[in-house]
Amino acid sequence: MLTLYSHPFSPHCRFVRLVLGEYDIGAREIEEKPWERRKNFLMLNPAGDIPVVVENDGPAICGAAIIMEYLDETRGYRFPKKRLLPDSPETRAETRRLVSWFLEKMDRECVGALVREKIYKLDMPPDMGGGPPDSAAMRAARANLKHHLRYIGYLAASRNWLSGSTLTFADLAAAAALSSIDYLGEVPWDEDANAKTWYARIKSRPSFRTLLADVVRGLPPAANYLDLDF
Amino acid sequence: MLTLYSHPFSPHCRFVRLVLGEYDIGAREIEEKPWERRKNFLMLNPAGDIPVVVENDGPAICGAAIIMEYLDETRGYRFPKKRLLPDSPETRAETRRLVSWFLEKMDRECVGALVREKIYKLDMPPDMGGGPPDSAAMRAARANLKHHLRYIGYLAASRNWLSGSTLTFADLAAAAALSSIDYLGEVPWDEDANAKTWYARIKSRPSFRTLLADVVRGLPPAANYLDLDF
Numbered sequence: 001m002l003t004l005y006s007h008p009f010s011p012h013c014r015f016v017r018l019v020l021g022e023y024d025i026g027a028r029e030i031e032e033k034p035w036e037r038r039k040n041f042l043m044l045n046p047a048g049d050i051p052v053v054v055e056n057d058g059p060a061i062c063g064a065a066i067i068m069e070y071l072d073e074t075r076g077y078r079f080p081k082k083r084l085l086p087d088s089p090e091t092r093a094e095t096r097r098l099v100s101w102f103l104e105k106m107d108r109e110c111v112g113a114l115v116r117e118k119i120y121k122l123d124m125p126p127d128m129g130g131g132p133p134d135s136a137a138m139r140a141a142r143a144n145l146k147h148h149l150r151y152i153g154y155l156a157a158s159r160n161w162l163s164g165s166t167l168t169f170a171d172l173a174a175a176a177a178l179s180s181i182d183y184l185g186e187v188p189w190d191e192d193a194n195a196k197t198w199y200a201r202i203k204s205r206p207s208f209r210t211l212l213a214d215v216v217r218g219l220p221p222a223a224n225y226l227d228l229d230f
Numbered sequence: 231m232l233t234l235y236s237h238p239f240s241p242h243c244r245f246v247r248l249v250l251g252e253y254d255i256g257a258r259e260i261e262e263k264p265w266e267r268r269k270n271f272l273m274l275n276p277a278g279d280i281p282v283v284v285e286n287d288g289p290a291i292c293g294a295a296i297i298m299e300y301l302d303e304t305r306g307y308r309f310p311k312k313r314l315l316p317d318s319p320e321t322r323a324e325t326r327r328l329v330s331w332f333l334e335k336m337d338r339e340c341v342g343a344l345v346r347e348k349i350y351k352l353d354m355p356p357d358m359g360g361g362p363p364d365s366a367a368m369r370a371a372r373a374n375l376k377h378h379l380r381y382i383g384y385l386a387a388s389r390n391w392l393s394g395s396t397l398t399f400a401d402l403a404a405a406a407a408l409s410s411i412d413y414l415g416e417v418p419w420d421e422d423a424n425a426k427t428w429y430a431r432i433k434s435r436p437s438f439r440t441l442l443a444d445v446v447r448g449l450p451p452a453a454n455y456l457d458l459d460f
Binding site: 013046057058062063067069073089092093094100101105151 | 277319
């Protein structure tokens with residue numbers, strides 16, 4: 001049995017949930033609010049970050065990219081035709097580069113700020129980082145988001161999927177990140193038709209359904225969040 | 231033939247150079263100053279970060295953790311007795327967690343600021359981020375460094391090497407990061423005897439020699455930087 005410590009709107013956790021869905025792995029989910037710095041959680045992951053996965057009585061597997069490698073090593077070989085990490089070292093490196101781009105760089109430059117300011121802060125006490133949204137941070141994030149969306153559009157137009165001819169972890173990482181802020185209506189889809197078409201393809205996959213079912217208390221999803229033909 | 235784009239005092243690049251040394255891989259090194267955002271370099275790695283590795287006419291392999299996986303996949307199997315990534319998925323995850331800890335978290339919280347303020351800024355034009363060192367950033371970094379050194383000491387005392395019974399990428403990542411600021415005399419070795427003993431062991435390895443030969447123009451190394459019994 002696999003246990004996933006996660007938050008419903010964390011892009012990193014959504015990525016792991018998509019991977020679980022694609023590899024058909026059942027998991028028990030425990031909601032973790034990382035800003036609480038819960039003592040028992042810090043014993044699992046001294047860095048205090050989500051997601052964390054624990055399999056049976058095994059050690060904690062910490063961090064989205066590391067969980068991705070773990071799930072691929074322990075389950076990926078069962079899916080030779082839809083394995084999410086390609087075969088050759090060079091194409092694996094390209095998939096990993098894009099996962100890092102979407103989960104680290106894009107998170108740092110736009111997605112992370114929007115999720116924090118508009119979702120996490122609703123729930124954070126003032127002494128744990130709460131307070132009104134920082135409008136300067138959101139403005140900067142929105143400007144950066146356009147560049148990232150165009151990069152996704154460029155990749156989607158020049159390849160079949162973002163990292164090459166098949167669906168990989170790179171697509172799931174980008175889609176997970178965008179989904180968190182699509183809930184907020186923050187993705188300017190009209191800026192890039194290729195990015196929009198690519199997202200519509202991935203949004204209709206069965207693994208996406210659990211993400212679409214999440215809600216923020218007191219903050220309904222944007223009009224097109226649930227729409228597969230947005 | 232392998233080409234490495236790197237900077238002599240970048241902790242991430244030093245990590246890759248240690249891996250090349252341990253796996254006995256020859257490489258041509260090209261010095262890259264990432265703050266210049268050189269156009270031809272951005273075509274290799276749109277993120278603009280170092281290190282980048284190119285093998286023959288192959289694609290660019292970007293980023294320390296991704297180069298680590300690439301070198302392990304293409305060379306690691308030749309070293310069954312001294313492979314730097316362990317065998318089981320759980321122990322691999324622990325090694326990767328620590329690599330991420332030392333190259334990302336420790337870099338963000340202390341090492342990165344000291345290298346930037348005291349080494350990179352000597353060479354950066356004002357319009358590319360240059361200027362006098364930021365003393366508040368350095369003070370915060372020094373305070374955080376003590377915690378990281380104690381964590382390394384704790385790991386070294388409870389295991390044979392940082393990630394378990396054998397030398398792994400985790401040791402090379404921690405040692406690479408510390409070596410960049412040990413040049414500056416910034417590591418308070420007296421704070422933790424276990425960390426110091428572990429570092430002395432790894433510093434005496436042949437793979438470390440090229441790091442010890444690097445110098446910053448106009449800034450000689452701290453007294454004990456070259457000393458194997460510091």
